[in-house]
Amino acid sequence: MSSLYEQLGGQPAVDAAVDIFYRKVLSDDRISDFFEGVDMDRQIGKQKAFLTMAFGGPHNYTGQDMRNGHAHLVARGLNDSHFDAVAENLSATLQELGVTQDLIDQVMAIAGSTRNDVLGR
Template identity: 40%
Template sequence: MDTLYARAGGAPAVTAAVEALYRVVLTDDRLSPYFAGVDIPRLKDHMTALLTQVLGGPSAYTGRDLRLAHARLAITPPHYDLVGAYLIGVLAGLGADDELLAAVRGVLAGTEADIVAGSIAP
């Protein structure tokens, strides 16, 4: 089957994207406070599994529900959008095609209510 995951380059590409994403996010002073005291290697593993699953790869995500995992963080819409923009930029920089980028944008739009503080699920 020709999945976005396979077309993106599989596990090596997803791992590279997650590593690049967190390099940027963790050095951004607007975002880094969200990660204080967080087990970053574990977080990267969860994000890798989640992105893999979203792109049609093996379903290995075993993390908490997104709403529960982010509830205490009080994430603002601008910060959510910034992380999303970084993710899209990282993927584009790694050669992701328009279909993959559109799929990720769709996931970002669909999960915003679970991550942003005060959001109301549709």
């Protein structure tokens, strides 16, 4: 049985997903304010690292990284509704790429596991 990352298509799948995902996030009025003024190249690098992790791929993330990385956003009011909006965009991205529901569910479970760290709880 190959890994989730392999089933999704590995690094090329991350490359294919990142623009679609980030475009959805930037266009989503519920969360776009959090991305106002950020450096796009750096942000896309971070989104790739995040997607690689959510796809079950190799990564170096720790819960503490997630906390530190989002603390300034939590201070600006980042909450469950925003986390849900990002998750929704991720799910829609995978659907757009024709990923099967079974694999989408696995990705969403990994992404969902970061909720408390992202929201600093």
